[in-house]
Amino acid sequence: MPSSAAHLLSNHYNETRNEYYRQLDTASRNGGDILPFINYAVQGFVDQIRNQIKHIRTEQLRIVWINYVHSRFKTLSSRKDRRRRDLLLHISEFGLLHKNIIGVMALKIYAGKTVTTLKRDIGYLRSEELIEETLTGYFPNLKALTAFLPVQRRVVE
Known part of the structure; x- marks a missing residue:
């Protein structure tokens, strides 16, 4: 896993701490059935990746816009x-x-x-x-x- 994505699950667990503990408790009570926990984790990972992509796209657009503005005024x-x-x-x-x-x-x-x-x-x-x-x-x-x-x-x- 790339280092830029390694923290995403940890972020998800911290942001949804109560649900994280609930999922762990449910998994331990269900005789080790971890599928619900894995579903929770994967959905959180996907949500975190989407947030990262949104942030990156916003930052790219900001940088491209600044370059565009400077290029429009370069000869002026x-x-x-x-x-x-x-x-x-x-x-x-x-x-x-x-x-x-x-x-x-x-x-x-x-x-x-x-x-x-x-x-x-x-x-x-x-x-x-x-x-x-x-x-x-x-x-x-x-x-x-x-x-x-x-x-x-x-x-x-």
Whole structure:
């Protein structure tokens, strides 16, 4: 078993400690019938692997997005372009930029700038389809990247 997966069963047992003890007790009372315990363990292992895959995929997407943002702004080197790139990276880091933009104005990149500058930068990022707007704010437009990711097989439980 790869070392990256070796801790998964231990994690499962710790996260479901009461069930773990119940399963052990049941196995000892049933004359050594360990099949129910094995089913419990295998299901936990599968759940832990799924969580790991989800975490890895999320992290890969984050890294690819950051690289994508830097590549989109690579040839743009003005202060305005760097500010827009930094705003996009800020939105990416926090997942959502609320429409209550007062907090954004506190960002170092907007020191000495007006709200109009921020709104113009948001408009630019929207026009480039780098961010999307919702009722509450703006978030990174990851659709461009997900088109290049492998299709995930749906698991029926």
